[in-house]
Amino acid sequence: MFFDRVRIRVQAGGGGNGIIAFRREKYVPRGGPSGGDGGKGGDVYLQADPGLWTLIDFRYRHTYQAGRGQHGQGKNMHGAGGEDIVIKVPVGTVVRDVHTGEVAADLTEAGQQVLVARGGRGGRGNARFVTPTDRAPRRAEEGQPGEERWLDLELKLLADVGLVGLPNAGKSTLLSRLSAARPKIADYPFTTLAPVLGVVKVDYGVSFVMADIPGLIAGAHAGAGLGHEFLRHIERTRVLVQVVDVSPGQDVVASMVTVERELELYGHGLPEKPRLVVASKIDVPGAEEGLAILAAHVPGGHVWPVSGVTGAGLEDLVRHLAGMLKEPLR
Structure with missing residues (x-):
């Protein structure tokens, strides 16, 4: 069967949380803040693959989610970024945002890649909030959520x-x-x-x-x-x-x-x-x-x-x- 229209949901990864932590070492009685930042959430990309001819791969799977960024850790260690995902579509695929109706991309060349959902920023750890008047801040940020979008994929074949x-x-x-x-x-x-x-x-x-x-x-x-x-x-x-x-x-x-x-x-x-x-x-x-x-x-x-x-x-x-x-x- 020939599939040339599908609707999918893409969810970028959320950013990891920053944390509150302090140095705890022998002979360092007043260790400063050492909370690391959270990692950035993974992005979602669409890529034109010349080996695909229809959208049948989307028949049973409609949701695609990138990885979440890891939380920060002590000793100023930042969380790892979330894993990106690349969704392969046939060359000639037109991508439209369901809510706005706008064309987000027209993938007409093999290997062409477009970002369709951006991952959330990681939260900052308390080491980022040190000021001359606050040497031991006890606050950190939560990671931001990743973008979520519903997309309509429409295939228009490329022929001479x-x-x-x-x-x-x-x-x-x-x-x-x-x-x-x-x-x-x-x-x-x-x-x-x-x-x-x-x-x-x-x-x-x-x-x-x-x-x-x-x-x-x-x-x-x-x-x-x-x-x-x-x-x-x-x-x-x-x-x-x-x-x-x-x-x-x-x-x-x-x-x-x-x-x-x-x-x-x-x-x-x-x-x-x-x-x-x-x-x-x-x-x-x-x-x-x-x-x-x-x-x-x-x-x-x-x-x-x-x-x-x-x-x-x-x-x-x-x-x-x-x-x-x-x-x-x-």
Whole structure:
């Protein structure tokens, strides 16, 4: 199961208490104060781990607590600091504070680390309170509590190219032919129930990441079907590939209009992204008619006919996409 939203509680460690103590040594009748400070509480960090793909590790554990600082001791010995904890999350995780709704972090790079809860300061021991008029203070401070926060973690996958289209348009077949990804493929709508990533190799040392999301239907921007839940996973892509089934019996114009409208209504920068229209299933007898209708509807007639079954047109498509990705972002 694909987990891309979770809520967790993080608790930083409290600071240790300072103590009241005095030197007690032979031949030192008036030993001064020697109470040490308490240690600082541990901090809580989030770190982007490229080895994680979902938030499933948070399914059964929702609370994370750092270590408490140890109390001070006599002989001016300070307490040890509490142990920090580092919580690993997938690259592409957006962190929001539940109470304020503000984005606390957007972890888009491997190894990126952010402090989300700061440990409490340790209390001062009585040795800190010596003054010219009070040589033997009998007071010390308690440690301060660590920060506590509730955080919403939302995963937005990082991919270069995003596949969009109606259910059963051939997106999963296309991804399986272009990469080593093995999404579920069947001849019925909503076969894909979760985003799937695949690495597409162009040449030696040259590749890009392609994402397939569940098919869109009318009203997807408002929650219909599965599209609304997963459209955010293509917000970070640089290029969108709109896959249209041109096999006989398909209304290719309606397919185009439906997807374009859903992207427009969803917003978040998707309508402005460079888009490539791909005609799928051209191996099916009679697909030429649907291809001609689609080409007439697309401005300039720029349509890439491909077949996920025979592999026709796939190599040219990959090289064209690689060229688009080399262009600077606008």
